Amino acid sequence: MTAEYDVGIAGAGIVSLAHAYHLAKRGLRVIVFERGAKAQGASVRNFGMIWPIGQPLGPRYDLAMCSRQHWLEVLSGSGIWHEQCGSLHLAYHDDEAEVLREFATESAGTNRLVQLWTPAQVASRFPAVVQSGLRAALWSPTELAVDPREVIGQLPVWLARTYGVQFRFGTPVLGYDEPRVVTPEGDYRVRRLVICTGIDFRELAPRAFVGSGLEPCKLQMMRSQAFGTHFRLGSHLAAGLTLRHYASFAHCPTLPQLVKRLDKQYPEHVRYGIHVLVSQNGIGELTIGDSHEYGDAVQPFDNVHIDQLILDYLRTFLIVPDLRIVSRWHGVYLKHPTEPYVVARLGSNVLVVTGTGGMGMTLSFGLAEQVITEWLGELS
Secondary structure, eight states: OOOOEEEEOOSSHHHHHHHHHHHTTTTTEEEEEEESSSSOOOSSSSSOOGGGGOOOHHHOOOOHHHHHHHHHHHHHHHHHHEEOOOOOEEEEEEHHHHHHHHHHHHHHTOOOEEEEEOHHHHHHHOTTTTTOOOOOOEEOOOOEEOHHHHHHHHOOOOOOHHHEEEEEEEEOEEEEEEEEEEEEEEEEEEEEEEEGGGGHHHHHOOOHHHSOEEEEEEEEEEEEOOOOTTSHHHHHHHGGGGTTTTTTTTTOOOHHHHHHHHHOHHHHHHHHHHOEEEEEOOOOOEEEOOOOGGGGGOOSSOOOHHHHHHHHTTTTTBBOOOOEEEEEEEEEEOOOOOOOEEEESSSTTTEEEEBBGGHHHHHHHHHHHHHHHHHHHHHO
């Protein structure tokens, strides 16, 4: 066996990297095992949105804001591109505008700093937004933008250089017979193991998966050509369909009426769980999506009709000059029907952290700190 490590981590996606960061900051010897030459799962197949506004007020929003602060520290320390771009939710119907007003009212006096904007305010700052029919918008300064491919590619280098985290790429974990992590290249001595392999965690912890309530969710997404600096959104963008998607809007009194109207007006979008978000990375590429198909509906084949529905709705709120789609893909993550994430304990020295759904980028660093603080406290 090789040298002993305090903690091994299976997987090198964002939840894994966040755990490695917090563990190594505490002075622990950490080794990360990744089955591929680099992580290829949901952590690189997303918008790159750090999105606290999607979390309901209370512990989940506080966790997202804690995670945001860690993100800023990590991104500043590593020099990885990021932008404090905020987010803008656009309302083109009276019922959408009313939900935004209710959301702003609920946020008053809290740490959720949002503002209700007029169409004129939107036009002055975001000229690419469709102005015709715009009723109102909700501005939040909190959200961040990253390029998930850059983050997942560059964070391991920074963690290794700054905190001495060891990485073994191309090295799947085949099993754990405490204190031995079994891999094709040999065994490693690891006192504790954290499994953050996303959709693949059932391979390492099948008993934990059975009865967990977790189900797979498939999302289709697209990316545009790089616009450089001549076309910048200036913010993450969302519109009416998004209001029915995130739990943060669930307490708005008139949301049920809005949902009823959307069900009738956009039956195909509702069928495929489509709500349309747009983000932009440092070189100006737009990431556009997405859809949500669950359980038995998850297939390895993409549906071109879903992509067209997404683009059709995009045109109702954003004018993109010479938009060309240069890549299309889908991602699959695990989602729990009621919980924002799942932490399963397989004995005192093994944890599974998974099921963050579409919130992995947003919650990762805050969740990892919370999990590690509790876990190591119990073992001390």
